Amino acid sequence: MAILTKKENTVASRPPSYYIRQRLLQNKPAMFGLFIILFSVVVALGGYALMPDSTPNANNGLVQIQKKQPGFTTQILSITRERAAAEKVNPLQFILAGQPADLTEIPIESYTFKGDSLLVQPLRSNNAMADQVRAFALRDVVENPGQYADNNAIVEVIKKDYISQKTFWLGTDKAGRDVLSRLILGTRISLGIGFVAVLISLVVGITVGALGGYFGGWVDKLMTFLMTVVWSVPSIMLVIAISLALDSKGVWVAFVAVGLTMWVEVARVVRGQILGLKEKTYVEAANVLGVTQSGIIIRHLLPNMIGPLIVIATANFASAILVEAGLSFLGLGVQPPAPSWGMMVNEGFQLIGAKAGLFLVVLPSICISMLVLAFNLLGNGLRDAYDPKIPLSNG
Incomplete structure (x- = not known):
């Protein structure tokens, strides 16, 4: 009568699920597919938290930058606008449905400050003449302008927080969306x-x-x-x-x-x-x-x-x-x-x-x-x- 060693007995008593799991783990194409699926699930669950454009349905279109190729970079002027109380969302709502835009974005080619005004040259649209220079009052650009001592302080805040470089890594569509x-x-x-x-x-x-x-x-x-x-x-x-x-x-x-x-x-x-x-x-x-x-x-x-x-x-x-x-x-x-x-x-x-x-x-x-x-x-x-x-x- 054959006597099984402890190791052989352990192997013999393994459930079928063990062999199923081992065959799957040894299948490199299947593991590659599983990795892609898990990565996609993480991206899907992260949703708006991972997106450069976190507005609902990623629908923030800028006409001036429509149909741009991947890697396109431009300066963006963000102007504060009033937000309705109903538009404020909690973190869970943000993950599920995004955050309505609270800033008006304007692609610009250049800007300069003159007195109490900000002068900007809007970005030229595809196959279009350059738009005329637009002027914005400094206090209309920032949020709660009364908290700043003078225009110089507002200018520094605008340079730091309201004018930025934005790169569209995969370009934009016909509506200027990311x-x-x-x-x-x-x-x-x-x-x-x-x-x-x-x-x-x-x-x-x-x-x-x-x-x-x-x-x-x-x-x-x-x-x-x-x-x-x-x-x-x-x-x-x-x-x-x-x-x-x-x-x-x-x-x-x-x-x-x-x-x-x-x-x-x-x-x-x-x-x-x-x-x-x-x-x-x-x-x-x-x-x-x-x-x-x-x-x-x-x-x-x-x-x-x-x-x-x-x-x-x-x-x-x-x-x-x-x-x-x-x-x-x-x-x-x-x-x-x-x-x-x-x-x-x-x-x-x-x-x-x-x-x-x-x-x-x-x-x-x-x-x-x-x-x-x-x-x-x-x-x-x-x-x-x-x-x-x-x-x-x-x-």
Whole structure:
């Protein structure tokens, strides 16, 4: 009789989840995809705290600097304006929805002080003549001017706090908005739509697939017919129908519409898995012990499908991002001024003739491609990790 050593016994007693985790950790492409996803999640959660333009929807457009290429730098004069009490936000509101601008920004080429006035030369717009010199009273520029002793003190404060160099690292769009800020906020929208769409698809797909696979008979025929009908309708047509039914277009409609177009694949997988699992001995034992049918499905069958469901959810996440980008490109998804990568590609496509048009198309396209690639790599890695036929490497 063979006697196992302590080390061999420990290895033999390891749960399957250990080997799944090890296979996944050894899959470098999957780990790269996971890193990109986690980085995107951090960016999405940080949102307005990470954006150069933290106004709602990153919609602070400056006409004078529209369609500028990446790396464009200019001087900005910020002039205080009155803020309504309702516009003041707490830190949580700032993270979620941004902060309305409390300063009027004016791009300038040069400035000088003369007496009690500030004279500025506004930045010339693309292919436009230089604007006339504008004069501002010193006390109209700063906040609470009465706290300063004289004009010299105000001049120093303006130089320090109200005139600054601003760099648009990824350029500006046709409305003069910061592209980097809108790309960051677009990450939140893409991940949000992907998450909600996958959640809806899992709930609907698991329900339909489980009912059809477990009960069989006319229930299975009805569920299969429903899956076939939805599968045969193009996603865009479904989204249009849902938008018409809800009489609305926007972020939440896009969330629901994308989710309701992706549940069929989940249902087919769940149905196929349950058809095989319901014949197992432990299911028969549960029936003999008087476990309810809903209890058998929820407590005994669905937990044995966690692996396939995680894999398909990851793949659906990538598909949802692509579908949302395509719908927004066509104007059927997220609506302005909310930034969506697909809508940004469309805006850049309309400016292909301009110097900045190429960047406005390429930058959001790279974001879409990288995020979709990351989810596909992670999905492939999860599929391999749940395959017991793939051995662990010695390393």
